Amino acid sequence: MKLPASTEWVLHCATTLAQLEPGATASAAQLAEYYDVPAPYLAKQLQALVRAGVLAAMTGPRGGFRLARAASDITLLQIVEAVDGASSPYECREIRQQGRGALPPEDCRRICVLAEKMAEAHAAWRSSLAGVTLADILAELPPTAPARTRSRISAIR
Numbered sequence: 001m002k003l004p005a006s007t008e009w010v011l012h013c014a015t016t017l018a019q020l021e022p023g024a025t026a027s028a029a030q031l032a033e034y035y036d037v038p039a040p041y042l043a044k045q046l047q048a049l050v051r052a053g054v055l056a057a058m059t060g061p062r063g064g065f066r067l068a069r070a071a072s073d074i075t076l077l078q079i080v081e082a083v084d085g086a087s088s089p090y091e092c093r094e095i096r097q098q099g100r101g102a103l104p105p106e107d108c109r110r111i112c113v114l115a116e117k118m119a120e121a122h123a124a125w126r127s128s129l130a131g132v133t134l135a136d137i138l139a140e141l142p143p144t145a146p147a148r149t150r151s152r153i154s155a156i157r
Contacts, residue, residue, distance in 0.1 A: 002089075003080070003084060004083075004084070006041065006042075006045045006083060007080055007083060007084055009035060009037050009042055009045060010045050010046070010048075010049060010079055010082070010083050011076065011079055011080070012035060013031045013035070013042070013045075013046065013065075014049065014054065014055070014067070014074065014079050014134060015134060015137050015138070015141075016031065016034065016149055016153065017055065017065060017066055017067050018067055018071040018074075018134045018135075018137070018138055019138065019141075019145065019146040019149040019150060020066065020149070020150055020153070021150065023066065024066065024150075025058050025062065025063060025064030025065055025066045026064045026065060026066075026153050027063065027064040027065070028042055028043035028046055028064070028065065029156075030064065030153055030156040030157075031046070031065070031153075033156050034152065034153060034156060045083050046065055048082050048083045049065075049079065049082050049083070050065070050068075051082070052078065052081070052082035053068050053069070054067070054068055054069075054074055054078055054079055054082055055067060055068050056068040067134070070135070071133060071134035071135040071138060072133050072134075072135035073133070074133060074134045075129060075130050075131070075132060075133050075134075076129040076130075076132045076133075076134075076137075077126055077129035077130040080129060086126075088118070088119060088122040089122070090115070090118035090119070090122065092111075092112050092114065092115035092118070094108070094112065096108060096112055
């Protein structure tokens with residue numbers, strides 16, 4: 001499965017926001033500079049996380065983004081689905097019933113075994129991501145990471 005680069009961006013940005021002090025925010029511009037990614041496109045992705053209830057957007061001079069819920073209540077699946085959707089990347093078009101190798105209709109009453117296996121793999125992938133929270137990710141970061149992140153984000157204006 002290949003996901004767009006923006007998926008990596010939002011996963012890292014959410015992890016970065018989870019490392020900030022409670023109530024602190026980071027702007028899209030700060031996050032874009034922090035990761036050297038295009039600010040306008042990142043801002044659109046962050047808004048998708050706001051619509052999904054993963055992030056909260058604050059307005060005003062100290063505005064920006066922060067987590068909308070505790071890091072322990074936000075899964076990687078919620079972040080990925082906010083920007084990439086929930087549909088399976090595999091779509092069976094029943095080519096087993098086409099061309100010179102077409103199977104007879106009576107052999108195609110059951111779902112295509114390949115479609116079935118791909119659906120199982122997608123379900124396993126979703127289950128794996130649903131079982132990992134931002135708090136789990138933070139627990140695996142080096143102990144110095146949050147302070148370093150806060151320092152570097154605050155230095156970007």
